[in-house]
Amino acid sequence: MAATGSHTGSRRVIFAALAGNLAIAATKFAAFALTGSSAMMTEAIHSTVDTGNQGLLLLGLARSRRPPSSTHPFGHGMEIYFWAFVVALMIFALGGAVSIYEGVLKIQRPEPIGRAWINFLVIGLAALFEGGSFLVAWREFRVLRRGTPFLAALRRSKDPSIFAVLLEDGAALIGLAIAALGVAGSAWLGVAWADGAASVAIGLLLVLVAVFLANETRSLLTGEAAAPRIVEAVRAMLAADGRVDDVAEVLSMHLGPQEILLGVTLDFRDDLTAVEIEGAGDDFAQAIRAIDPRITRVFVRSGRARAAYARPPPD
Incomplete structure (x- = not known):
């Protein structure tokens, strides 16, 4: 019964993140097309990668629930760890590395941002969607946390379908704040390279999240002990x-x-x-x-x- 409840909670967290990121990605791409903001392009890539990641986590959950077989006598529960590791690789390669690359190009060849208010509108809407998704993941994580300090609880958690979404949504909210600073610096303060610098900062943030997630799932994949x-x-x-x-x-x-x-x-x-x-x-x-x-x-x-x-x- 406990396992069933946990699977339900995990699916609820992932579906909330999937719906939010899908809408946000489309909105950010539209904003980039209208304004040419590098930070907005980075954020659009980030949300697209997150959407794909939620799909992979759902696949992992579905495969992990398959019953034991002659080739897997202990079941397929560790499938979720494999797909969470793939998610970490995607965040690193398609999120972090691409964002840093785009940001460096923008720093070298800065371009003016037109209609900056569109970017701020999209950032505000994205913050609402991401915040809602984050709250769903946070409620599930708080049940598992049981008063343990946040970072220690993350390390002790054995359910990547929850802590991966929590980390992604948390990074997304911080990334939106960085993107807003980049757009403001470029459009209002005349700092041409600020937009590109924001893109690099978002990329570095995603790399940190990817490294943490990869390390935690690596430990689980290689036979981590119980608490x-x-x-x-x-x-x-x-x-x-x-x-x-x-x-x-x-x-x-x-x-x-x-x-x-x-x-x-x-x-x-x-x-x-x-x-x-x-x-x-x-x-x-x-x-x-x-x-x-x-x-x-x-x-x-x-x-x-x-x-x-x-x-x-x-x-």
């Missing part, structure tokens, strides 16, 4: 049980935003029978799943099994 609080809660519960002499290891890995694989190796008391050990394993698996609903697969083995597994093969 320390979950691992410690599991370890404490097992250590407190009288049937366990020692908790040898607690291993975990995220198979998706709402799926955690958890394996424990235990040294049981020597006086326990095989039937009692088997019963304890079943009890522990049920208790571990109760700690966090995202723990969907639990493997319990005894310390003796671990020692046998670690023994090197005979020559």
Whole structure:
């Protein structure tokens, strides 16, 4: 049930961003055609890339919900991490790099901005749309945040379909402010290169967002563990049980935003029978799943099994 609710929240965030960015991109391109503003062109590219990114995240969500198969026995939950990584690459290449390139050209060959009021009108409308999309993502993120500091919560979040949209929309709002400064500097203050400089600044902002997003999804793609609080809660519960002499290891890995694989190796008391050990394993698996609903697969083995597994093969 928790997973279903999370998927619903993720889809709501993405659809809100998709609708907003699609309308904003068309408006910005029209403004660029009428005024020739480099910053507005950069913002139009930014919104177009964001629109495509939301489509990729929806694709990732859909593919991640496919059931397990013989080739993917643990399911396809990590698909969302792959597509979020693709989104990071698109932000870097099509958003950041292109914006910087366009800005450098404008700095070298500045052109006057005509009808600057159109740019400001579009920037104001875009801020309203982006702000609405950001609020939807922020509400979902706040539920997951649970009072944790913002940056720490971003790093701990395992759902890129939410934090990627949050970062994109946040960067978009900052980018709009930068674009407004560039247009004002070029059109009203006579600083010809201001529009191009704004484009470069927006591009650098997008590069930073892309690098952060790529690093976070890289960690998830390569087998990131569950949050320390979950691992410690599991370890404490097992250590407190009288049937366990020692908790040898607690291993975990995220198979998706709402799926955690958890394996424990235990040294049981020597006086326990095989039937009692088997019963304890079943009890522990049920208790571990109760700690966090995202723990969907639990493997319990005894310390003796671990020692046998670690023994090197005979020559």
